[in-house]
Amino acid sequence: xxxxxxxxxxxxxxxxxxxxxxxxxxxxxxxxxxxxxxxxxxxxxxxxxxxxxxxxxxxxxxxxxxxxxxxxxxxxxxxxxxxxxxxxxxxxxxxxxxxxxxxxxxxxxxxxxxxxxxxxxxxxxxxxxxxxxxxxxxxxxxxxxxxxxxxxxxxxxxxxxxxxxxxxxxxxxxxxxxxxxxxxxxxxxxxxxxxxxxxxxxxxxxxxxxxxxxxxxxxxxxxxxxxxxxxxxxxxxxxxxxxxxxxxxxxxxxxxxxxxxxxxxxxxxxxxxxxxxxxxxxxxxxxxxxxxxxxxxxxxxxxxxxxxxxxxxxxxxxxxxxxxxxxxxxxxxxxxxxxxxxxxxxxxxxxxxxxxxxxxxxxxxxxxxxxxxxxxxxxxxxxxxxxxxxxxxxxxxxxxxxxxxxxxxxxxxxxxxxxxxxxxxxxxxxxxxxxxxxxxxxxxxxxxxxxxxxxxxxxxxx
Amino acid sequence: xxxxxxxxxxxxxxxxxxxxxxxxxxxxxxxxxxxxxxxxxxxxxxxxxxxxxxxxxxxxxxxxxxxxxxxxxxxxxxxxxxxxxxxxxxxxxxxxxxxxxxxxxxxxxxxxxxxxxxxxxxxxxxxxxxxxxxxxxxxxxxxxxxxxxxxxxxxxxxxxxxxxxxxxxxxxxxxxxxxxxxxxxxxxxxxxxxxxxxxxxxxxxxxxxxxxxxxxxxxxxxxxxxxxxxxxxxxxxxxxxxxxxxxxxxxxxxxxxxxxxxxxxxxxxxxxxxxxxxxxxxxxxxxxxxxxxxxxxxxxxxxxxxxxxxxxxxxxxxxxxxxxxxxxxxxxxxxxxxxxxxxxxxxxxxxxxxxxxxxxxxxxxxxxxxxxxxxxxxxxxxxxxxxxxxxxxxxxxxxxxxxxxxxxxxxxxxxxxxxxxxxxxxxxxxxxxxxxxxxxxxxxxxxxxxxxxxxxxxxxxx
Numbered sequence: 076x077x078x079x080x081x082x083x084x085x086x087x088x089x090x091x092x093x094x095x096x097x098x099x100x101x102x103x104x105x106x107x108x109x110x111x112x113x114x115x116x117x118x119x120x121x122x123x124x125x126x127x128x129x130x131x132x133x134x135x136x137x138x139x140x141x142x143x144x145x146x147x148x149x150x151x152x153x154x155x156x157x158x159x160x161x162x163x164x165x166x167x168x169x170x171x172x173x174x175x176x177x178x179x180x181x182x183x184x185x186x187x188x189x190x191x192x193x194x195x196x197x198x199x200x201x202x203x204x205x206x207x208x209x210x211x212x213x214x215x216x217x218x219x220x221x222x223x224x225x226x227x228x229x230x231x232x233x234x235x236x237x238x239x240x241x242x243x244x245x246x247x248x249x250x251x252x253x254x255x256x257x258x259x260x261x262x263x264x265x266x267x268x269x270x271x272x273x274x275x276x277x278x279x280x281x282x283x284x285x286x287x288x289x290x291x292x293x294x295x296x297x298x299x300x301x302x303x304x305x306x307x308x309x310x311x312x313x314x315x316x317x318x319x320x321x322x323x324x325x326x327x328x329x330x331x332x333x334x335x336x337x338x339x340x341x342x343x344x345x346x347x348x349x350x351x352x353x354x355x356x357x358x359x360x361x362x363x364x365x366x367x368x369x370x371x372x373x374x375x376x377x378x379x380x381x382x383x384x385x386x387x388x389x390x391x392x393x394x395x396x397x398x399x400x401x402x403x404x405x406x407x408x409x410x411x412x413x414x415x416x417x418x419x420x421x422x423x424x425x426x427x428x429x430x431x432x433x434x435x436x437x438x439x440x441x442x443x444x445x446x447x448x449x450x451x452x453x454x455x456x457x458x459x460x461x462x463x464x465x466x467x468x469x470x471x472x473x474x475x476x477x478x479x480x481x482x483x484x485x486x487x488x489x490x491x492x493x494x495x496x497x498x499x500x501x502x503x504x505x506x507x508x509x510x511x512x513x514x515x516x517x518x519x520x521x522x523x524x525x526x527x528x529x530x531x532x533x534x535x536x537x
Numbered sequence: 538x539x540x541x542x543x544x545x546x547x548x549x550x551x552x553x554x555x556x557x558x559x560x561x562x563x564x565x566x567x568x569x570x571x572x573x574x575x576x577x578x579x580x581x582x583x584x585x586x587x588x589x590x591x592x593x594x595x596x597x598x599x600x601x602x603x604x605x606x607x608x609x610x611x612x613x614x615x616x617x618x619x620x621x622x623x624x625x626x627x628x629x630x631x632x633x634x635x636x637x638x639x640x641x642x643x644x645x646x647x648x649x650x651x652x653x654x655x656x657x658x659x660x661x662x663x664x665x666x667x668x669x670x671x672x673x674x675x676x677x678x679x680x681x682x683x684x685x686x687x688x689x690x691x692x693x694x695x696x697x698x699x700x701x702x703x704x705x706x707x708x709x710x711x712x713x714x715x716x717x718x719x720x721x722x723x724x725x726x727x728x729x730x731x732x733x734x735x736x737x738x739x740x741x742x743x744x745x746x747x748x749x750x751x752x753x754x755x756x757x758x759x760x761x762x763x764x765x766x767x768x769x770x771x772x773x774x775x776x777x778x779x780x781x782x783x784x785x786x787x788x789x790x791x792x793x794x795x796x797x798x799x800x801x802x803x804x805x806x807x808x809x810x811x812x813x814x815x816x817x818x819x820x821x822x823x824x825x826x827x828x829x830x831x832x833x834x835x836x837x838x839x840x841x842x843x844x845x846x847x848x849x850x851x852x853x854x855x856x857x858x859x860x861x862x863x864x865x866x867x868x869x870x871x872x873x874x875x876x877x878x879x880x881x882x883x884x885x886x887x888x889x890x891x892x893x894x895x896x897x898x899x900x901x902x903x904x905x906x907x908x909x910x911x912x913x914x915x916x917x918x919x920x921x922x923x924x925x926x927x928x929x930x931x932x933x934x935x936x937x938x939x940x941x942x943x944x945x946x947x948x949x950x951x952x953x954x955x956x957x958x959x960x961x962x963x964x965x966x967x968x969x970x971x972x973x974x975x976x977x978x979x980x981x982x983x984x985x986x987x988x989x990x991x992x993x994x995x996x997x998x999x
Contacts, residue, residue, distance in 0.1 A: 182750055202664050260823075313701055
């Protein structure tokens with residue numbers, strides 16, 4: 076790694092060599108996990124470059140390739156799996172200023188990776204908006220969402236980013252002596268989506284759009300968690316009632332962690348957060364009247380002294396963030412309960428672990444069916460106990476997407492994605508892109524019997 | 538029934554007393570069924586009135602109530618269950634000139650019942666369109682669709698008209714000494730939707746809208762019917778691929794009955810008709826490449842010497858219409874295969890009856906899952922054989938919505954809809970609205986052991 080030569084060659088670009096700001100720009104939201112916090116807190120890049128065009132991205136990749144400098148690419152760093160942590164130091168390439176919204180057509184938008192989800196939605200208004208976004212909508216980039224996310228608000232209608240049709244096209248630059256620019260559609264998209272920038276850098280995205288509505292944001296309470304889950308599941312199964320979000324919180328999540336909501340929720344009550352299209356409110360209210368549920372807030376008519384703000388900022392991983400602000404010992408797990416009949420499994424998991432683990436359930440769609448996933452709140456004690464909780468989840472039949480691991484495989488299904496690996500061989504022959512994040516590249520025979528510790532990770536005292 | 542007094546009282550309205558045109562205006566598409574044809578061919582009203590405003594509707598109902606004249610209401614008469622046949626004569630009230638499109642907002646439209654589905658869609662363009670419509674889109678009215686239909690093109694995305702959220706509001710006029718005007722929302726909607734105008738007259742509808750796209754219309758061939766069904770089912774389960782129609786035709790439906798399509802289809806091949814959003818074509822083509830399917834037509838690029846026209850006019854009950862034009866002995870059945878795992882049942886039914894019954898399957902959604910319904914083509918021989926075919930369907934676990942019956946109950950689930958019955962008691966105390974169509978009103982103890990024959994049906998020689 077010849078850092079000085081690389082920096083010199085890139086000095087005409089927007090280059091940051093100030094140690095304090097490099098440190099700040101080298102961190103994402105990995106600290107949601109005490110496990111990652113213990114291992115990655117010292118991680119920092121050697122310099123940060125902020126390209127503004129695809130040509131500049133190509134230049135960065137070419138120069139760093141020539142001088143064997145690792146490149147870790149990031150948007151605004153809102154990921155929770157350490158996706159954007161530069162484990163080996165080197166270059167952090169920050170894409171947030173490559174943020175043009177290039178074209179908006181019926182059903183589709185073409186953007187650069189650094190465009191904020193919020194800015195895209197505002198540009199597509201009033202008729203259209205993104206199909207789905209993370210709860211970090213206000214601050215996250217589309218490139219980061221596609222390279223490091225899996226779904227979010229809107230997945231109750233459209234499924235996840237991995238589902239066919241939810242990404243139309245990705246334009247990718249390789250890290251070779253002469254970087255190539257490739258347009259990926261169809262099956263090729265999944266070489267590069269959710270690959271943490273380990274095998275190519277996304278410089279343009281074509282994303283499908285949904286119709287935009289002035290979504291009514293709603294909080295509902297029910298006395299019983301199982302009834303709340305049932306209601307949310309059945310609502311998502313109503314094909315004629317258009318919703319964008321359905322989230323269920325076991326007590327006392329709202330009572331303890333949602334300061335502005337708590338005064339309106341009774342002891343022991345479960346809370347459901349919803350986004351409903353205005354023209355679906357009639358059907359929704361008819362549906363709700365069949366359930367033992369009370370609306371405590373709807374954004375089109377309720378007036379609280381202290382407004383709750385955007386309701387989706389209580390959901391997905393904002394739930395964890397709010398809990399951590401109150402109780403620093405809280406962390407979380409990402410759980411898949413499946414789509415066949417998830418309710419009994421959710422209840423079984425809750426019964427075994429509550430209150431050490433509190434159920435926060437996101438309703439989604441998968442394979443044409445209503446599915447449920449958890450971003451369960453976990454009262455962290457030790458890594459061993461966390462691993463034991465995970466083991467018991469798996470034993471009960473739940474899938475764990477472990478957010479206490481920084482590799483693609485361990486944060487996913489613990490299986491190698493051959494499409495990603497094969498494309499990395501082609502696009503990043505020196506293995507310089509976001510090193511340490513793909514076990515299949517570094518240690519193909521890894522057995523997943525314990526947490527993977529990448530040998531190339533810089534030592535804290537280095 | 539004092540016809541002369543009623544006609545005199547209504548003479549300042551658009552009144553038709555010419556026997557030939559009354560006869561023409563007294564018929565719907567009941568003749569799809571040889572059973573209904575044999576029983577209802579002679580049915581005709583005594584006069585036809587065509588109101589243009591709600592006030593005129595009220596006047597018609599009030600006058601006819603005073604003079605004990607039955608009123609059968611119709612749109613353009615494209616129903617197939619004899620919904621609009623005036624069994625007892627009297628007045629046919631034709632609403633096709635009450636066709637204003639009153640207001641279009643994001644997600645909703647307010648219309649009068651006589652507005653054509655096509656005219657509503659054109660008025661809502663370019664951003665919005667109706668969620669669903671019958672294959673008679675070009676000629677059918679929204680009032681007729683809601684009062685006599687169950688779903689159609691778009692139901693693969695939105696479910697059926699009976700699903701919550703697919704009708705927002707219905708405004709209804711009762712037939713009493715002093716007719717009342719009522720606005721129904723929520724649970725009340727289903728008092729009056731799909732009630733054939735037996736318990737009130739719809740004078741205004743508020744319907745939800747979907748985003749409008751320039752749908753790509755596609756024909757696909759597969760060598761195997763079961764594979765075609767599988768493909769259509771799985772496509773509808775792709776939450777990220779936006780489609781509006783998925784229809785499967787067993788061979789030789791397309792070969793024998795679709796003249797412009799037939800030259801492009803091989804012997805024995807199954808055909809699938811699809812409408813796919815333009816921005817979903819990438820995802821769709823990726824999906825399709827995983828199946829043993831060939832695209833023979835797509836409206837955005839294929840050029841046939843003889844264009845097929847609107848693809849949905851091959852689907853739903855246009856399939857039957859096309860078959861009948863070639864073979865007058867064809868009729869059909871409306872079959873529900875369910876949403877749990879419909880494919881084996883479809884195959885079992887096909888294996889037992891083909892080619893006497895040919896499978897035409899519509900993919901829909903029901904309760905949040907992909908469902909399949911059949912508008913199967915039946916080579917008609919005798920009523921006894923038709924009844925036996927129906928009996929065997931039911932024995933195999935399929936639901937039959939019998940289109941060879943003119944009552945609400947027999948064309949539905951053979952059960953009394955108490956909401957409809959109770960509202961009829963309130964809104965039509967003399968039983969003058971579309972008489973003979975609701976068994977529960979006329980013969981509450983009917984056992985459904987044979988076809989119901991309403992005693993009040995006018996004799997042919999009368």
